[in-house]
Amino acid sequence: MLKTFSLGGVHPAENKFSADKKIEILPVPEEVIIPLGQHIGAPAAATVKKGDTVKVGQLIAQAGGFVSAAIHSPVSGTVVKVDEAIDASGYRKPAVYIKTEGDEWDEKIDRSEKLVKTCNLDSKAIIEKIKDAGIVGLGGATFPTHIKLSPPPGMKAEVLIINGVECEPYLTSDHRVMLEKSDEILVGIEILKKALNVERAIIGIENNKQDAIKLLTEKAIAYQDIEVVALKVQYPQGGEKQLIKATINKEVPSGQLPIAVGAVVQNVGTALAVYEAVQKNKPLFERVVTVTGKSLKQPSNFLVRLGTPIKTLIEAAGGLPEDTGKIIGGGPMMGKALVNTDIPVTKGSSGILIMQNEEAGRKPMQNCIRCGKCVNACPMGLSPYLLMVLGEKDLHERSEKERIMDCIECGSCSFTCPANRPLLDYIRLEKGKVGSIIRNRKN
Incomplete structure (x- = not known):
């Protein structure tokens, strides 16, 4: 019997139209817009100014605090300005604009295809290199990776769990990375194990990706204590707490992080980025993005430089269909509607979903x-109907007692509601307010 988590969950239509589409490398754009807040935590601080020339992979913004991440130029060219740009939510945020001139890479980056297996660095040096490369979680959460690899005092990692689930409907970027970069991922996992000082690693993959399960199982034989676990197809299995329950049968207590049960979870794309940073001196300045939708001519998976306008990806996939009702950044369950197609690709851009009019409209x-x-659907054991009401009535103290901060915003509640209530929308708003109250209380 296939493993899975035990509480809640739903099974939306998978719609993995681009699963068999190999990763295509998109041309370098003429201009890029690089937001300085591409991660959880404080925005990065620009280290360049108007008129500066930069190379691919050059640092252009340093971490702006403890929880933050460095940002590197995805192109070579001239800094046009350091100003503001509209982000995915429609707010104006600090950004660096760069005009592309050629494609000159930083000399330290190893651009060869040769697989480099041996890593002679110790744990501290690995984590420092990951930090310098600006790597964040590429599954969508964008938490700075170097912090995850540094457990707080008194806590120790016992197992590394690699998230190859990709349970969000439509999205296939992780699937394609597992198929096309399996060797690099496995070396990246070995490096992550060394950084954490753990012996054991588990790769969790949902059972609808049989080719990836087969390939990684065969190749993992050459490595010690890397196990591939096939999981039942059940949304939201890619959530950290759900994946931990499914793979090692441990439950993360309310309000605590995975390290509380000795687990550290990293996405497969992050493992690839770690390999490239540590073994190839390549910072995180590009990623694989799925562009998909029922009416799209050519659902695709693109390797794209960060800062590339989303409209460029849509054009490469055949252009915007006439029946487009909404453009989603991410998947249909946890993604958010984009205000326009000039928004740039960021570290957290896993997919772009073009929804038809009929499916985009709210009932x-x-x-x-x-x-x-x-x-019944909530994988965190919450009462979404109640949390929505508490949010409507601004009963923040009660919301906190009802564990609203445990919500992982998976959207299972809204998906299953027969009354078409926008449960997740209200819960997200209330969660933001309660989170602010908690932070102010601590200060």
């Missing part, structure tokens, strides 16, 4: 019928 909201479906 009229009706009164809650107390059916309990949202409660």
Whole structure:
């Protein structure tokens, strides 16, 4: 019997239209816009100014605090300005604009295809190199990787769990990376094990990716204590706490992080980025992005430089269909509608979903019928219907007691609600308010 998590979950239509489409390298754009807040935590601080010339891989913004990440130029050229740009949510945020001139890379980057297996660095040096490369979680959360690899005092990692689940409908970028960069991923896992000083690693992959399971299982034989685990197809299996439950049968206590049960979770794309940073001196300045949708001519997986306008990717996939109702950054469950297509690709851009008019429109909201479906679907054991009401009434203290901060924003509640109530929207808003109250209390 296939492993999975035990509480809640749903099974939306998978719609993995681009699963068999090999990764294509998109041409370098004429200009890039590089937001300085591409990660959880404080925005990076620009180290360049108007008129500066930069190379591919050159540092252009340093970490702006303890929880932050460095940013590197994805192109070579001239800095046009350091100003503001509209982000995926429609807010103006600090950004660096660079006009592309050629494609000159930093000399330290090893551009050869040769696989470099041996890593002679110790744990501290590996983590420092990952930090310098600006690597963050590429599964969407964008938490700075070097912090995850440095457990707080009194806590120790016992197992590394690699997230190859990609349970979000439509998205296939992780799937293609596993198929096309399996050797690099496995070396990256070995490096992550060394950084954490752990012996054991588990790669969790949902059972709808049989080719990836087979390939990585065969290649993992050459490595010690790397196990590939096939998982039942169940959303949101890619959530850290759900993946930990599915693979090692441990539950992360409320309000705590995976390290509390000795686990550290990293995405497969992050493992690849770690390999490239440590073995090839390549900072994180490009990533694989899925562009997909039911009406799209050519659903695709692109390797794209950060800062590339999203409209460039859509054009490369055949252009915007006439029946487009909404453009989503990410997948349909956890993604967010984009305000326009000039928004640039960032470290957290796993996919672009073009939704048809008929599926993009919201159905009229009706009164809650107390059916309990949202409660049964919640993988965190919460009561979404109640949290929505508490948010509407600004009952923040009660929301906190009802564990609103445990919500992983997976959208299972909204997906299963027969009354079409926008549960996740209200919970996200209330979660933001409660989180602010908690932070102010600590200060």
